[in-house]
Amino acid sequence: VNLLSRGHRKPLLKDFATTGTIFGFRNGRVFLAIQEDPHCLPTFIIELPMLTSALQKEMASETVRIALESETKTSRKKVLEEFVWGIYCNGRKMGYSIRRKNMSEEEMYVIDALRGVSMGAGVLPCKNQYYQETEGEMTYMRARFDRVIGSKDSEALYMINPEGSGQGTELSIFFLRSH
Template sequence: MKTIMARSIQDSPSKRQFHWTTKVSNEEEEEEDLSPSSDTKSSDLKQEEEDPNKLLCPLKPQDQESAATSRQARAVSRLKSVLGSIGRNRIMQLLMTHQRRLGTKVVGTLFGHRRGGNVHIAFQKDPTSEPVFLVELATPISGLVREMASELVRIALECDKDDEKKTIKAAGTAGRLIDEPVWRTHCNGKKCGFANRRECGAKDWEILKSVEPISMGAGVLRIDGGDSGGGSAAGEIMYLRAKFDRVVGSRDSEAFYMMNPDSNGAPELSLYLLRV
C-alpha cells in the first residue's frame, strides 16, 4: 500500500511538471507566431523604401528643392525643343516685333536743323528706348514752328493699301501701319510733299539722347561736328518734345495727340496715319 501511494505521489508532480512545460512552450510558440520575424521586418522596410507613396511624412526642404530644380530643367528642355523647331529668322522677327511694339502713351520728339532742315518726327516707348517710328517730312522745321505759333497743327500722313502688299512681300510679315515706307503729307489741309520712314541713325540717336531728360518743352540744341548725313545733327537743332496719346482706330488708321496741360484739353499738335 505504501509503495502504491509513493508511486502515485511521484507520478503526480511529474505529470504537473510535464503539462506546465508543455503550456509554456505552446505560449512561446504562439508569441513567436504573433511577433514578426527579422526577415519579415527587413522585407517590410525594403518595400517601404521601394514605394515612397506609402510614406506619410512630408518631403524635406532639400527634396523639395531638388524636385523644383528637376521640373525647371524639364521646362527648359521643352522650351529649347520648341525654339529649335522655329527658324532663327522667325525668332528674330518675333523679338523685333515685341521690342518695337507701341503702347497708348508714347514720347514724341520733333526736331530739325534750324537753317532749312526738314522736320523729323520720332515716337518712342520711353525716353531711353530707340524710336519705333521715325519719319522725315518735306517741311522745314521753321515753317512748322510758325504754324504752331499761330494755330493748332494737324499733320496727316497717307499711304495706299497697295503699298501694304509691297511691304508684306518685302518683309515677309503682316504690314503694320507704322512700317509703311512712303507717305503723302498734309499739314492743316495743305499738301506738303512726301514723308519717308527712316531707320534711326547715329546722328538722330545723338539728338534723342540729348533731349532724353526733357519730358516736355521746346528749344535749341547745339550739336557740334559731323555733317547732316541726310538727318539734321550738325549745328543748331530746334526741337519740340512732349508726351502723346496713341489711339488706334483700325489696322489702317492711327492717331497721336500731343498732351499739353496749358491748352485747355485741345492738343496743339496731332498726327494722323491713314492707309486709304
C-alpha cells in the same frame, strides 16, 4: 556713350503715354520721332518734306494737324510699319517721305540728348561745327501724346498739354492707309 542701350528701367512716368519728338536744324528739314518709352530707340522716325522754320510758323497758330497717308494696297501690317508716306500739314500737301529704318549719327545724338526730357522745347548745341554754320541751331519740341488706334489702317497721336494748361498749340498727328 550710348545711354539708350542700357537694360530696361522703371519708367519715370506712371502712365503709358507715347513720346513724340519733332526736331531739325533751323535752316533744314524737320524730323518726327515716336517712342513708346523715352529711354528706348524710336519705333518710328521720318524726315518730313518741310522746313523747320515753316513748321514753327504753323505752330504759332492754335491748331496744327499733320497727316501721314500711305497709299499701300496691303493691310497685312500695322499702319506705322509702312515706308512711303504722303505728308499733309493743316490740309496742305507738303510732299512725300520715306520712314527710316536706321537713324543717322545726328538723329541719334538728339534722341540721346533728350532721353531725360518728358516734354519741352528748346535748342540743342550742335555736335558738329559744320552743321552749326551751314544749317543753324538744332531746335526741338518734345511732348507726350495720347495714342488712339482706330484700326489696322489708322492711328492718331494727340498732344497732351501740361496739367491745368488750356493754353498753347493743339497738335495732332494722324497715320492713315488709303486703299
